[in-house]
Amino acid sequence: MTLTPPPLRRPRSVRPKAPCPQAPRVRIPPRPCLPPRVTLGTRAAALLDRADREVLWLYLLTRMSLWVTAYCTRWLFPGRSDTRAAGSVLAAFEQWDWHHYLHIARDGYFPEPAGGGSGQDDGDNREAFFPGFPLALRAVHAMVPHWTGAGLLISFVAGAVAVLALARLARWYLPDPRAGRRTVLLFLLSPCAVFLAAGYTEALFLALALPAWLAALRHRWPLAAGLTTLATTVRVSGLFLAAAVAVHFLLAVRSRGDLRALPWLALPAVPAALYAWYLHAHTGDWLAWNHAQERGWYRAFHTPWESWSVTWDAAFDGVHTTGYAVMFQAELLSMVAGLVLCCVQLRRRRWSEAVYIGLTLAALGTSYWYMSLPRSTLLWWPLWIGLAAWSLRRPRVATVYLCLAAPLGTVFAVTFLSGRWAG
Structure with missing residues (x-):
């Protein structure tokens, strides 16, 4: 038998499927580019670099x-x-000149309603202090009810501005990128650095003087x-800074030969003139500020060798107690450091x-004795x-x-915070 294959079937035609209807494309508009949110923190970050x-x-x-x-000083001393109770840590900063600034800010220079006198009646000689810090203290006290807290806040903010300006000055003078940080480190660990934190004038003065000098270096008169x-x-x-700027x-x-900015140089004399006029209006004395300095701090004029001799005797001849004597020794060391610094600037x-340094030494070195020279070293940015x-060239100098x-700074800080005289 012969097998025959079955007949081939014709394949069924496959009808193509209709394409599925696609959903219409919806064009999504691009997300609008919003400007970055600018806050106080971002503005500050933009102004401050890493250094x-x-x-x-x-x-x-x-x-x-x-x-x-x-804090430790309040408990130990x-x-x-x-x-049995140490009290508030803020009280540690309520020492010496702070009380003069507080009285001026709170009561003014002449609290008596009629006449008021020249400051001799109450014996505090508050006319010897310029009004800038008391005015700032009174303004900040409107927002910070605690007087001492207001004074410390002024010094805290002003100190931050001062160290930033000092670092930029250092980078202007020195090519080393470490110059700014190194200068600030030596400055903040100086023996009298405690006065930058207290309610004193040093921090506020530096916050204005250092940017002023930086502007002068850039010829922004x-x-x-x-x-x-x-x-x-x-x-x-x-006024000493104004002379240096001039x-x-x-x-x-x-x-350059450009004298157009010359009239600006007379502007710093205006506050001193206005203050002298104000004191004269109340006391009849054009030199009331100078006379208050003489009454309260023996700042009558003496020759430099007389001032040195009196300070030397106060430091080493047993005229005063040991606490005062060691501070007079610090006054002598500060004068020597200032003279060396002035000579270095002249040589360069x-x-x-x-x-600037010479006028400061002349003002503080021609009184009956030296006073406040260690504290004035904070103002000597050179x-x-x-x-x-020096320390960048010779690393051992920094060590x-x-x-x-560091130990001297601790001693000065404890001395001031415990109510003893500290320069």
Whole structure:
């Protein structure tokens, strides 16, 4: 039998499927680009570079260490030996000149309604203090009810501005990128650094004077004159700064020949003139400020060798108790350091800086005896920049300085915070 294959079936035609209807495309508009949210923190971050932030971090660490010192001082050295309660840590900062600033801010220079006198009646000689810091204290007290807290807040904010300006000044003078941080480190660990944290004028003055000098270096004369004017309202040292700015202007004019900014240089004298006029209106004395200095702090004029001799006797001849004697020794050391610093500036032909240091030494070194010279070293920015430059060339200098300055700074801080005289 022969098998025959089955007949082939014709394949069924496959009808193509109709395409599935696609959903219409919806075009999504692009998300609008919104500008970044600008806050106070972002603005501050944009103004501060990494070096500035490192300086501020160092500043905060040293403020914390001072507050720890103040807390321990209140417990270890109370006003009475039999006390059982240390009291508020803010009270540790209520020492010496703070009471003068407080009285001026709270009651004014002449609290009596009729006449008021010249300050001799109550014996505090408050006319010896310029009005800049008391005015700032009164303004901040409107927001901070505690007077001491308001004063510490002023110094805290002003100190931050001052160290930033000091770091930028150091970077202007020195090419090393470490110059700013090194200068601030030596400055914040200096023996008298406690006065930057207290309700005193040093921090506020530096917050105005250092940017003023930086503006002068950049030949921005109106800004330099304006900031120097504000610094003059805080301390008489503003007039010394004004003289340094004027010398720097004359040196710049010698090469450029542009005298259009000359009238600005007279502006810093205005606060001193207005203050003298105000005191004269109440006391009839054009030299009331100077006479208050003489009555309260023996700042009558004496020759430099007489001032040195009297201070030497107070330091080493047993005229005063040991606590006062050691501070007079610090006054002598500060004078020697200032003279060396002035000579270094003259040798390097930095005439403006030499004028500033020289006028400061002349004012403080021609009184009956030296007083407040250690505290004035905080205002000598060429000192801290010069030490930083030296330590960057010779690393052992920084080690020696820190090993000496750290214990001295602790001693000065405890001395001031416990109510003893500390320069």
